Amino acid sequence: MxxxxxxxxxxxxxxxxxxxxxxxxxxxxxxxxxxxxxxxxxxxxxxxxxxxxxxxxxxxxxxxxxxxxxxxxxxxxxxxxxxxxxxxxxxxxxxxxxxxxxxxxxxxxxxxxxxxxxxxxxxxSDDPFHGRKEWLAQLSIGLFDPEKKTAEQLTESGVPFALIDNIDALGEGTGLILIGEGVSLKDYRGLAEALLNLASRGRVVLCLSLAGGEMLLPGMGDVDLPVPEMLTFARHDVIKMLDKRLDAGTWDRDDMAAMASMKLKGERGPVSAEIVRGGSGWLWTEMNYEKRGRIIFCGFGIIDKWKSGPTARYLFASILEDMDKRGGLTIQTTKED
Structure with missing residues (x-):
């Protein structure tokens, strides 16, 4: 050697x-x-x-x-x-x-x-999905990706998906709804509410790092949004909960893992979450609903850091595994023979 x-x-x-x-x-x-x-x-x-x-x-x-x-x-x-x-x-x-x-x-x-x-x-190894292509297909990922960066990287990595062209089509299908990295809630003002409503009806939603904007949080003040059974905020430690082998605070060559986070606003009345760059706020916001509905807002730079080292792509794989296990998206969650 x-x-x-x-x-x-x-x-x-x-x-x-x-x-x-x-x-x-x-x-x-x-x-x-x-x-x-x-x-x-x-x-x-x-x-x-x-x-x-x-x-x-x-x-x-x-x-x-x-x-x-x-x-x-x-x-x-x-x-x-x-x-x-x-x-x-x-x-x-x-x-x-x-x-x-x-x-x-x-x-x-x-x-x-x-x-x-x-x-x-x-x-x-390079491929976090080796031997699991059939499982990936069973997830039936529907991708809303105006920035097109997520679609490009997933295609290159052999992750199958169907593109969703607009917010009105988010509810079509039955598989995982994936929001591509870099979407701004300022540009798509009805997106957050649409995703929360879909999760409340039993859909499983993963929103990769947002680029900006603000959204009301359900269950905090008088807002007309479906209230989850559980609302969880987390920071870097959630990575170790998903896979204890993965780096949490810094990734390969000491790149920071955080790309965007949520800062809570509002002392009286409704509480909103402002999307800010970097890791000063909550990096992981998760809401769980009845019928196994679930939505995660993930602030780690998964697509942005995909090629800089193994952590980002293996974190993405771990998130998909966890969402499948808890959301019942497929008939199997283990590696294929």
Missing amino acids: AIFFAFLLSATSGLAGDGKVAVEALGQWANVFGGTERSFQCAIQAANAFHGIAKWEFNVSGRTIARGEQQVIPAAGNPVMLDLKLAIPPVTDGVVMQAVLAVAVYRDGQENPAGKLEKKLWIF
Whole structure:
């Protein structure tokens, strides 16, 4: 397995405690594609200057596939930046492998490490829907996508759907209703109300990240909207609830996961949700109705970040699985043989 490494020096602020060596990963993401080369960085720092050795191992599914070591000489209070370029092994379609990058720093003349780090990684194949094309077809996805970006990406990824041309046609069919990423409620003022009414009649609706606008929330004040049995607001933690392997706060190469969020407005009377860019508000708004009706407003940049790493596309797959399981869209939710 080919592997290359380089060590970069830079001066940054921050001190470890006396006698201790801190080893800290600089990237928060842990999802990578198999068959790629990736750079992992960590900072080695101590309160006092010392000479030592940094040793590292890269383990995949319990097997060490690469290791190395390098002399390090951190100055007092100034960290050494360790930059490891790793060749990520390819994985079989439909398989996700766990990996661990372990770094240990030894002071000269000492047998026990003065500081260490273990970074857990998950290695994904390109296609989150491998072996499940029949299941995808059974979802009978109807896509309303004025921006056309979602349709383009789903077509490229082999996800079948039928285009919905206008709001009046949203209720046609019986499958999942998908609202493409980047739609503004300012441009389609009747969209939110139409979607809530459809969910109240038993339809399952997924609205990808909106571009702007405002909508009234049902069950909060005197508004003529169907009241859900449950209304849930969530932030990044909902990603871990759907799939604990997926990155939550930041995605591949530390891109922020949040694309748009909802901020609640209104102290008296009806409460509305304003769509704002970024993650300052609620990133996940979910309403559950009788007859298994359900609507989710998802603020993560699934289509926007689809090609930047595995997290976005695998999150989309997990959302579809969960909506099918709870909404009864198909006759089966597991992988095909």
